[in-house]
Amino acid sequence: MRSRREFLRKITALGAAGAGFTRLGSISANAQTAGGYRALVCVFLFGGNDGGNMVVPLDTARYTQYQRGRGGLALPSTQLGAVTAKAGAESYGIHPQLEPLRQLYLQKRMAVVLNVGTLVRPVTKTDIRNGAPVPDNLYSHSDQTQQWQTSNPRGGRTGWGGRSADLIQSYNTGILPPGISVNGNSLLLLGAQTGGLNVSPGSRLGVDSFGSEEGTQARQAAMAQILTFDSGVTMISTASGVMNTALQAAAEVNAALNSAPPITTVFPQSGLGQQLAQVAQIMAARGSLGMNRQIFFAGMGGFDNHNDLISSQQGLYGALGPAVAAFYNATVELGIADQVTTFTESEFGRTFNVNTGNGSDHAWGSQMMVVGGAVNGGDAYGRLPVLEMEGPDDAGSRGLWIPSTALDQYAATLAQWFGVQPVDLPVVFPNLPNFAAPTLGFL
Amino acid sequence: MRNLTWALTLLAAAHTAFAVTTAPGIELKPGSATVDPDKTLQFAAVLSNAPAAKEIRYFVNSVRGGSATYGTITTAGLYDAPAVQPTAEGKVTVSAELWSTGNGAKKLASDTTVVTIRNTAKLNITPSYKDVGLGASFTFEKEVTGAPATLFVRWYVNNLPNGSAAVGTVTNAGVYKAPMSPPSNMKVTLRADLLAPSSGGSGTGGLAARVLSTDSSTIQLKNTTNLVLEPGNLTLAPGGKQQFTATVAGAPAGYRLRWSVTSIVGGNASVGTITTAGLYTAPASIPSSSPVVKVEVLPPGAVNTVLDTDTTTVAIKYAPLSITSASPGAVAPGAYTLVLRGSGFRSTTTATLDGTAVTPQYVSDSELRIPGNATTAELGSILAFKIANPSPNSSSAYAYLRVRSGGAPLLTSTEAHRLLRQATWGPRPQDLDHLMRVGKTAWLNEQFAMPSSTIPEELLSKSLEYTQEHYLKLALENNDQLRLRVAWTLHKIWVISGFDVESRQFVPYLRILLNRAFGNYFDLMKDVTLSPGMGEYLDMLNNKKGEAGAMPNENYAREINQLFTLGLYRLTPGGAVQTDTLGNQLLTYTQDDVIEFARVFTGWTYNDGKAGAPTQLQYYDKGGPMEAVQRYHDTGEKRLFNGAVLPPNQPAEMDLDAALRNIFEHPNLGPFVGKQLIQQLVTSNPSEAYVGRIAAVFANNGQGVRGDLKAVVRAILLDPEASLAAPNSGKLMEPALFVTSIVRGLKAPVTDTPFLADFTSDMGQRMFYPPSVFSYYSPGFRIAGGAQVAPEFQIYTSVTATARVNFAAQLLSGEFGGNVKVPWSNLSALARNPDMLMDYVNEVFLGSRMSPEMRTAILQAVLASSGDKEKAQTALYLTIASPQFQVER
Known part of the structure; x- marks a missing residue:
């Protein structure tokens, strides 16, 4: 509504923290060879993306199953953007609002990963009935959101991105942490050693100054001191740590963003569009920031469509597709299209079965998309479940698909491309050895 | 050459003519002579054709045998020159006459010789240069050579015989006495003349007496008077008195002091008066320019002559205000009289309380009274009075009065502060005071009994942001704080969001939360x-x-x-x-x-x-x-x-x-x-x-x-x-509480509430717009590697943490203009006393729990800040921005 903030926005180089300018995470002992720039960009679809309508099988048998199963939610095949996969053996329709991404698929810059979900180990319906372990609190937003970021079916305290970053942080020479969120605090980026930095679009780092020069200096010095006090109180030391990170990163990030060449690619004005524009800008400054490995966290909400899924998805994908496509174009502009891989996450898929509100409810496995020049695109990985309610792949009665591909495998594929050595993958993903193939080949 | 030869020839001819006579002759030899006084000269008379009876008579200036004055001559022709050259030319005529002897003796012939007597008299006076102080005496020495010491010496000063009072006198004995007053030329000439004896005179000679020798000395007259007027600088209040002292050295005896003010001897009412004893009384009002007290040293009897002077410029100023005590230090709400003691109070002294004029009662320049009436809204506050004297010589001082409820407190400010942070939207000073006096149980009962705030019907049809604005306003201003806080808490549990729900449905929901908060x-x-x-x-x-x-x-x-x-x-x-x-x-x-x-x-x-x-x-x-x-x-x-x-x-x-x-x-x-x-x-x-x-x-x-x-909430808070304030107790203040706690603690009226709601959004909490059913943050969010649950940290990022600090900076630096009216005049007045400021800020924002090291760090920055307001800003900024404030423990 009323914008009341036409204030002078001063960004000060924060002198107070200047003295102790150190890397924001600790430095691992073994320096590694940088080997060029690589970045992962997570686009988290909060609320549980109904992947069942994002990628639809178009072969007659399965499309019929689809129509029957989804009822009022089924999209006409004519509306779907047809693509083929697996050397033409399978055909799929991509949601019409994702046409910009379908184009990338056709250019082999985008891949689809089918029926991905959180798993402890591969399970069948029978296994589950027999008490095989499944992730905690399936179908719960908070728990599954957490697990998709930690890749830990019991919850976990650190993100798989952060744990990967712990292993590759010596690639970077700059002081920023490898993980940067443009969408609030992200567990994905939190490692044991490295934290995440938040640089949301429209917000800014840097502490405002006011008053006299001598007063400003005195306040900066005092604040630097205060942030060292009460370090024995966890919440205070945590808050001080966040503030210190902000202070130290401010000058660095602001200067780098100011010096980086402007990006001419036009991004949509949507929230995700602006987040990804911010990511692109930070990437443009990667050189002056001394960053060779970065992992970004972006996201959009609104996917919890218990009602009126069809119309909601129109809007959601209408925002998602152009934003991700624009971002890909920006990486082309920056000359790093092959060095940036964008991927989706979402806490769960939704019931294949429609509810009486023409929506779908919380479920499990779902489709993911991976975009980038390094992606072995134009193909689909994994397999769709048997689209049959109470069928062999339904964990319940309404089409709560048991994932056929584990989040661990999906994430490990990304992490390995990012720089995690194969031998280290089980360090990042402890359950990975439970699956036959640690990685999926889409990168 | 031819003419000279002719003349010589003529002389030879004449001589030849005498030679032919045979009359007796006398020739006095030498024919001319020069002789020093008191010396002799032997004349010889060469006779020719002289009779046998003959007599040679010698004369000096026609006086036979001569005289003392012109010299004597014996019958044998021995001339004895006088002791003193007799005339200016020194010429005397010595003559010799050849006389026959016996009856009928007659002069037969004569001859003369002109003797020139030189002037060998020499007068010397010493010293030839002398500094002599005014009124002082000095004896010059004289020495006479080439003349009898008995000759008279006449002394002059500046050619005045024996000098004068103006240039100094000199006695015949050479005693010079300098004048009392400086003459126009401080360099005077002393002269002495050695006088020839006047003929027949007493030896003192007349004024016309011939000067044989003269000498002079230069006398540099010196004014040695040194006058010091004390005090040398002075500030007096109008009507004030000051005794001056004048210390005089080197002045002629009998000198006189003359006192004046601004060149008016004795001064007057407009510049102040001064007695002959140097007692100055300042004028009753401040003159247009500072009076100058002057004292002068005058020689005895002088009117215009000033030997020395000294001045002191007197600044006529009102004394600066100084307050040495204010009592009482604290009052309960109601009428009070604050008695200030100190100095510099005037009948025109004014007083303001937080920028508003109050009327003081002038008692004396050392006492001022301020009657007033403390309100319950001022409980817990420190009333800072600015006491000021008007121009000219404006000055100001501050006095403080704490408003507190009467009676012994039941809780410490720390205990009260903690409960208010748990149960309200932030402690205000009056809330702290009240809770401390009534105790937790009574306070909770008051809160439970308070009628509920309401959400007006008109908000149903407006954008939800109006409801957001209204609720913030309620939280900032209304007294049913606990209900508002619990209802907000229930909203964070029973989440709905403005992203999906409009006012028409949100307002009734909010009313339910308010209605059921204690149900x-x-x-x-x-x-x-x-x-x-x-x-x-x-x-x-x-x-x-x-x-x-x-x-x-x-x-x-x-x-x-x-x-x-x-x-x-x-x-x-x-x-x-x-x-x-x-x-x-x-x-x-x-x-x-x-x-x-x-x-x-x-x-x-x-x-x-x-x-x-x-x-x-x-x-x-x-x-x-x-x-x-x-x-x-x-x-x-x-x-x-x-x-x-x-x-x-x-x-x-x-x-x-x-x-x-x-x-x-x-x-x-x-x-x-x-x-x-x-x-x-x-x-x-x-x-x-x-x-x-x-x-x-x-x-x-x-x-x-x-x-x-109600029972649950009561049990939680009691x-x-x-x-407890254990290391792991407490929580991070959420943005909404961060904003309201600051504004309430500052007692800053807010005229533009949505504007504040914008800022909670910057801090990651758009009120009534939680991003999902999981609320603004998850109750399970953990920090420190999972060691502690800390839900609010989920939205505490580098960006939102910066937004918090910058909100504090913008609020305190006045970037919100009139939207948030921080009572700067009172806070700036508190900053006059940095310790008091720190105590107050510590109490209101940290429940008096600021650590000594933190206090030291903040106080250091306060003292380095420029001016009262910035000092207050610094104390508040660093406190509010600190994790110690944001983590409620």
């Missing part, structure tokens, strides 16, 4: 469940029974259990997760339970605003709780928790009531809700014992009633653990 949890559950806001948000609205393969919407069924009432896991009474023997966490419900409850929550639609149940699903909200359309309600049997079964064919209302009751009776409810309320109000990491105590009150309020929120 029974079951009523809250039912009211919110049936509110169209929740119906819209979590899809119970128009949720139809299963049909044609479609199943009822599970959304509300899942979230009411997971988030609003029971949680995912079975809990112990202390809120710990129960596990089986293998360590597996025991789930509260399964997907099947969700499906069962989803069937319960079917058939509900908007209230159609008509009597009786609607028969169709409604798509327009007419207001009021949702109503059931029975034909859309699933009437099958439903299996609920703990083996409860809803029989088939029950109306929607009965099913709903029974299902909510089924949840309400679930043993998880007390620990689950109790723990969340504790986390929202008190601490993120309550002990199991604490949760257990609260769960017990939830189960039974003491009168056998389950779910009594629990001993709520008063």
Whole structure:
């Protein structure tokens, strides 16, 4: 509504923290060879993306199953953007609002990963009935959101991105942490050693100054001191740590963003569009920031469509597709299209079965998309479940698909491309050895 | 050459003519001579044709035998020159006459010789240069050579014989006495003349006496007077008196002092007066220019002559205000008289309190009284009076008066502060004072008894941001703080969001929260469940029974259990997760339970605003709780928790009531809700014992009633653990509380509330717009590698932490202009006393718990700041921006 903030926005180089300018995470002992720039960009679809309508099988048998199963939610095949996969053996329709991404698929810059979900180990319906372990609190937003970021079916305290970053942080020479969120605090980026930095679009780092020069200096010095006090109180030391990170990163990030060449690619004005524009800008400054490995966290909400899924998805994908496509174009502009891989996450898929509100409810496995020049695109990985309610792949009665591909495998594929050595993958993903193939080949 | 030869020839001819006579002759030899006084010269008379009887007579200047004056001559022709050259030319005529002797003796011949007597007299006076102080005497020495010492010497000063009073006198003995007053030329000439004796005179000679010799000396007259006037500088108040002293040295005896003020001898009323004894009395009012007190040293009898002078410029100023004491130091609300003692008070002295003029009573220049009336709103505040004298010589000083309730406090400010942070939107000074006086129980009873704030009807049809604005305003200003806080807390548990729900539904929902804040949890559950806001948000609205393969919407069924009432896991009474023997966490419900409850929550639609149940699903909200359309309600049997079964064919209302009751009776409810309320109000990491105590009150309020929120809230706030400040106790202040706590602590009226709501958004909390049903942040969010639960940290990022600090900077630096009226005049006045400022800021914002090291760090920055206001800004900024303020412990 009323914008009341036409204030002078001063960004000060924060002198107070200047003295102790150190890397924001600790430095691992073994320096590694940088080997060029690589970045992962997570686009988290909060609320549980109904992947069942994002990628639809178009072969007659399965499309019929689809129509029957989804009822009022089924999209006409004519509306779907047809693509083929697996050397033409399978055909799929991509949601019409994702046409910009379908184009990338056709250019082999985008891949689809089918029926991905959180798993402890591969399970069948029978296994589950027999008490095989499944992730905690399936179908719960908070728990599954957490697990998709930690890749830990019991919850976990650190993100798989952060744990990967712990292993590759010596690639970077700059002081920023490898993980940067443009969408609030992200567990994905939190490692044991490295934290995440938040640089949301429209917000800014840097502490405002006011008053006299001598007063400003005195306040900066005092604040630097205060942030060292009460370090024995966890919440205070945590808050001080966040503030210190902000202070130290401010000058660095602001200067780098100011010096980086402007990006001419036009991004949509949507929230995700602006987040990804911010990511692109930070990437443009990667050189002056001394960053060779970065992992970004972006996201959009609104996917919890218990009602009126069809119309909601129109809007959601209408925002998602152009934003991700624009971002890909920006990486082309920056000359790093092959060095940036964008991927989706979402806490769960939704019931294949429609509810009486023409929506779908919380479920499990779902489709993911991976975009980038390094992606072995134009193909689909994994397999769709048997689209049959109470069928062999339904964990319940309404089409709560048991994932056929584990989040661990999906994430490990990304992490390995990012720089995690194969031998280290089980360090990042402890359950990975439970699956036959640690990685999926889409990168 | 030819003419000279002719003349010589003529002389020779004449001589030849005498030679031919034979008359007696006499020739005096030498024919001319020069002789020094008192010396002799032998003359010889050469006779020719002289008779035998003859006599030679010698004369000096025709006096036979000569005289003392011109020299004597013996009969033998020995001339004895006088002691002193007799005339200026020194010429005397010595003559010799040849006389015959006997009768008839007659002069036969004569001859003369002119003797020149030289002037050998020499007068020398010493010294030839002398400094002589005015009025002083000095004797010059004279020495005469070449003349008798007895000759008279006449002394002159500047050619005046024996000098004068003006240039100094000199005696015949050469004693010079300098004048008392400096002459126009301080260099005078002393001269002495050696006088020839006057003929026949007394020896003193006349003024016309011939000067044989003269000599002179230069006398440099010196004014040695040194006058020092003390004091040399002076500031006096109008009418003030000052005794001056003049110290004189080197002045002539008998000198006189003359006192004046600004060149007026003795001064006058407008410049001040001064006595001949040097007592100065300043004028009654401040003159246009500073008076100059002057003292002069005058020689005796002088009027115009000033030997020395000294001045002191007297600044006529009112004395600066100085307050040495103010009493009383504290007052209770009501009339008071603040008595100030010190100096410099004037009848025109003014006083202001927080920028508003008050009328002081002038008692004397050392006492001023300020009558006033302290209000209850000022309780806990420090009234800072600025006392000022007007121009000219304006000055100011400050006096402080703490307003406190009477009687002994029941709580420390730390204890009161902690409870207010837990139970309100931030402690104000008056709240601290009040709570300290009445104690926790009485304060809580006041809060429970207070009528509820209301949400005006007009907000139903406006953007939700108006409601957001209104609620912030209530939180900032209204007195039912605890209800507003608990209702806000319930909103964070029973989440709906402005992203999906408009005012028309949000406002009634908010009213439910306010209405049920101290009510029974079951009523809250039912009211919110049936509110169209929740119906819209979590899809119970128009949720139809299963049909044609479609199943009822599970959304509300899942979230009411997971988030609003029971949680995912079975809990112990202390809120710990129960596990089986293998360590597996025991789930509260399964997907099947969700499906069962989803069937319960079917058939509900908007209230159609008509009597009786609607028969169709409604798509327009007419207001009021949702109503059931029975034909859309699933009437099958439903299996609920703990083996409860809803029989088939029950109306929607009965099913709903029974299902909510089924949840309400679930043993998880007390620990689950109790723990969340504790986390929202008190601490993120309550002990199991604490949760257990609260769960017990939830189960039974003491009168056998389950779910009594008033009792639960009371128990939470009065629990001993709520008063602990253990290292892991407390919580991070959420943005809304951060903003309101600052504004309330500052007692800053806000005229533009939405503007503040914009800032909570920057800090990651857009009020009434939680991003999802998981609220603004998750109650399970952990920090420090999972060591501690700290929900609010989920939205504490580098960006939002910076936004908090920058909010403080912008608020305090005045960037919000008149939207937030920080009482700077009072705070700046407090900054005059940095220790007092620090104490006050510490008490209001940190409950007097600032560590010494933090106080030192902040005080250092305060002292380095420029001016009173910036000092206050610095103290507040560093305190508010500190993690110590933001982490409520």
